[in-house]
């Protein structure tokens with residue numbers, strides 16, 4: 298299993314959720330977060346300007362999936378979240394060692410599938 302963490306622009310949140318529903322993703326977590334990338338939150342850097350790091354609002358998706366669908370989830374998010382502008386975000390993929398549906402005690406595949 299993989300845990301996919303995607304940081305995207307807030308404006309694409311609904312589109313990403315719709316696209317994930319279309320490919321059969323049943324569970325996910327969405328959080329409002331703040332962060333910065335290599336522009337340090339600045340959209341323009343003026344010569345001689347005082348250097349300051351700014352945090353920009355973003356939305357964080359967390360989706361636990363089977364290995365077999367991880368690539369399609371990453372592709373779906375990147376296509377849907379892409380505006381071609383700076384700050385479009387990142388997708389991180391981590392190995393996930395276990396999962397449990399608390400109500401039933403089901404584990405791993407059974408815990409993350411509908």
Ligand SMILES: Nc1ncnc2c1ncn2[C@@H]1O[C@H](COP(=O)(O)OP(=O)(O)OP(=O)(O)O)[C@@H](O)[C@H]1O
Pocket residue numbers: 304331332333334335336337353355382383384385386387
């Ligand atoms: N290395 C990182 N680790 C964790 N989170 C990151 C990292 N890089 C970016 N992020 C998160 O993703 C958000 C969007 O990053 P962003 O798309 O601006 O990355 P970037 O590397 O600056 O690329 P770009 O040049 O396209 O803007 C950041 O606000 C931050 O929340």
Ligand SMILES: [Mg+2]
Pocket residue numbers: 333334335336337383384385
């Ligand atoms: Mg950036």
